[in-house]
Amino acid sequence: MEKDIKRIDNFDGKADIVNSIIIGDCIQVMKMIKSNSFDMVFADPPYNMQLQNELYRPNKTKVDGVEDKWDKFDSFKSYDEFTKDWLKEVKRVMKNSATLWVIGSYHNIFRVGSILQDLGFWILNDIVWIKSNPMPNFRGVRFTNATETLIWAVKDKKIKNYTFNYEEMKRQNGGKQMRNDWYFSICNGIERLRDDSGKKIHSTQKPLSLIERAILASTKEGDLVFDPFAGTCTTGVAAYKHNRRFTMIEKESFYIDWALKRFKNLQKNIFGNYLDVNR
Amino acid sequence: MEKDIKRIDNFDGKADIVNSIIIGDCIQVMKMIKSNSFDMVFADPPYNMQLQNELYRPNKTKVDGVEDKWDKFDSFKSYDEFTKDWLKEVKRVMKNSATLWVIGSYHNIFRVGSILQDLGFWILNDIVWIKSNPMPNFRGVRFTNATETLIWAVKDKKIKNYTFNYEEMKRQNGGKQMRNDWYFSICNGIERLRDDSGKKIHSTQKPLSLIERAILASTKEGDLVFDPFAGTCTTGVAAYKHNRRFTMIEKESFYIDWALKRFKNLQKNIFGNYLDVNR
C-alpha cells in the first residue's frame, strides 16, 4: 500500500489525490475531483456558534471560545447556502456505495440534517458523542452541553451495499451490538496539538478515537477516505493508522504544517507516543 | 389549586382551558386559544417514520412499528409545512417567558430543529434521551438506535427570564449540575397502557419520568403546561402529579378515554401503583 504523503498547494485536478493533503477552498477543490471517487467521507464543518458575549468562569478567568474567522456566517441563510454547496459536491464525489459522516452541535446540526435529507441523502443513524469531561455551564442557566451529534448517511435511500463492519463494532462493544451512543473524552493532553506557548493549534480538534471508530465501522482496508474540512488531519491520521488511504482538503495551510508532523511521527511507528508531535 | 379535570369535545374558544383535555385538531384548536397563555409547552409530534417494508425479527415475528395513519406524510415538504403551522401557533400561545420542548428522532428532528430556528426560537439545549433498553437492529446493518432527541428552546434569543430550576436538577443528579444526556428506560411494564388483549393503546407512549424531568426543570408550581399532541396525556399526568396545571389537545378521542383512567388513578393518590390503569 502507498505510504508516502503528499502536500498539494496548487491542485489542478490532475495530481494524484491518494494520501494527499490539498490546500484550498473545499468547494473549489472538490469541483476538480472526478465523480465517484471516495469510499467514505468524514466532515467536520464550521458550527456557526454565534457567541453573544464574553464568558467568564466563576474564578474570573475568561473562557477561550471559538472565535475563528472560519466559523463566522452572516445568517442561517448564508450558512444553509454554504452547507448545500459543499454537500452537493460531496455527494457527487462519493461512490454510490460510500457513506457520509458529518459532526456538529445543536447550533448547526439541524440545518445540516435537513439539507442532507433535501439533497436525497438517506440517514442511517444519528450518533451521539457523549463527552466524559465537557465544559460545565458556569452560570447555571442551562443543562451542561455534554454531547455532539454525528449523522451517518448514504447518498440515496435505495443504496444497500454500503460498508458496515457489524462484527468489528460488536467486538469493540464487548460482544454486544454497537449502539449509537458513543463515550469519548474531549481531545486533550498529549493528543491536543499546541504551540510552544501552549496555545491550541486548532480550536476544535477532535479526538482520534472518535474518528477511528467511524472509520473502522464504515470502511474496508485500502478504502479511500475523504475529509473536506481537514483541519489538523485527524481523519487522515485515523485512516492511515488503519491502512486506509485518504484525501484531505484544508483552507488554512498553517494547520497542515502541524498535520504533517503528526504523519511523520505516525510513520516512525511510535505508537506509544506518536500523538505527541513535539517529541 | 384546581383539581378537577375537564374533557372538552367541542371547543369554542370560550371554555376554561385549565386542566382540560380538548378533542380536536391541534392547529385548529390553538387558533382559538388566546396569545401568551402557557408557561411551558411539551410537544411529541408525529415522527414521520418511513419504514420501507415490513420488518421481521430473526425469529420471523413481525416488528410492530409505527404505522399509524397520523404518522404518514407524503414528503418532507408536507411534513415541513405541517411542522411550521403548528410551531407558529405554539409560539403565539406561549408566554414570552415560556419554554418549548419538542421530542423527536433522526427521522424528523432535523426538520423540526431547522424550522424552530427559522421561526426565531432560540435553542437552549438539545437533550439526548438514552434508552437503557432500545430495540436492537435486527438485521445488523446499522448501529442500535438507542436515543431520541429533545430540543429545549425559548421564543426568542433575547429572552432571559425563562424558568430553569437549576438547583432541583442538580439535586436530582446527585449534587452535580445536570447534563443534557438523560438515561431512562422505554415506557414498558405497568406504565405502558394496553387493552385487554395486550395491545398497546398508543404506539409511542413516552416514559413518565422523562416528562417529569422536563417539567421539574422548566416550570414552577401552578404553571400552565400545554401539549398539542397529547396522546394518552403523559404530559398532563406529569404536570398534575407535580402541582402544575395543564391544557392538552388530542385528535383521537380513543386515547383520551385511557388518559382519563390515568387521571382517575392519580386522583385516588395510589402513588404506588397509579400507573396501572387496569387495577
Next chain:
DNA sequence: GTGTAGTTTGAATCCTACG
C-alpha cells in the same frame, strides 16, 4: 522513582437590576 495537592482548561449560542 511515587504520591498528593493544586492548577488549568474544554465547539459556550451561559446574568440581572437599575438608571
Next chain:
DNA sequence: GCGTAGGATTCAAACTACA
C-alpha cells in the same frame, strides 16, 4: 434602547509542583 455595577456561578481530566 444602552452602560454599569453587583453578585452568583463549575466538572472531569490532565498537567505541574513539591514533598
